Amino acid sequence: MGRVDFHSDTGRRVPITLDRDWPSTPREMEEFEAMQREKLSSHPVYPGATFAEDGYYRAVSGSTQRSRFVKAFRAGERAPDMAGVLDERGEAIYGRHPGWFWEADLDAAARSQPGEVCPRSGRWFARIESPLYVWPPTYEDDLNEVILCRQGDLLPPSRRANEWARDQVRWEWIGV
Secondary structure (H helix, E strand, O other): OEEEEOOOOOOOOOEEEEOOOOOOOHHHHHHHHHHHHHHHOOOOEOOOOEOOOOEEEEEEOOOOOEEOOOEEEOOOOEOOOOOOOEEOOOOEOOOOOOEEEEEEOOOOOOEEOOOOEOOOOEEEEEEEEOOOOOOOOOEEOOOOOEEEEOOOOEOOOOOOOOOOOHHHEEEEEEEO
């Protein structure tokens, strides 16, 4: 636990207590996430159970299929079933005992656009956002383009998107 004084009036102290040790650099965040993944790797959250930790979670089946994308969940939310969840090849998740495994902290975004600063290091998958204005947005995954990008670098434009789709490309983080 750390203590810090924030004040503009040097004659009066205003103490603030930080009750959580939080990573202060991108490297510390990557190390924290690696430790957290290891710690929680033996504690999958099964459909219908409650998430104990905030985070991005990945669906994994007993047959070792892994979902292509991570999904954000908050502590206290119920874990959904695997209906509609696709694996890394775009096939439906099947098998016994599918569960959700913690993958990353919610601190950095898992979606971004070309030309924006990469919010987290790892592999990114190019998706084409539907031009129709619906919520939540829908995506086409036909590009099958995966890049490796480091936090702080600019996400590049897609090399596979044609001219009409280039403005609809969104990058989605798929893991380290």
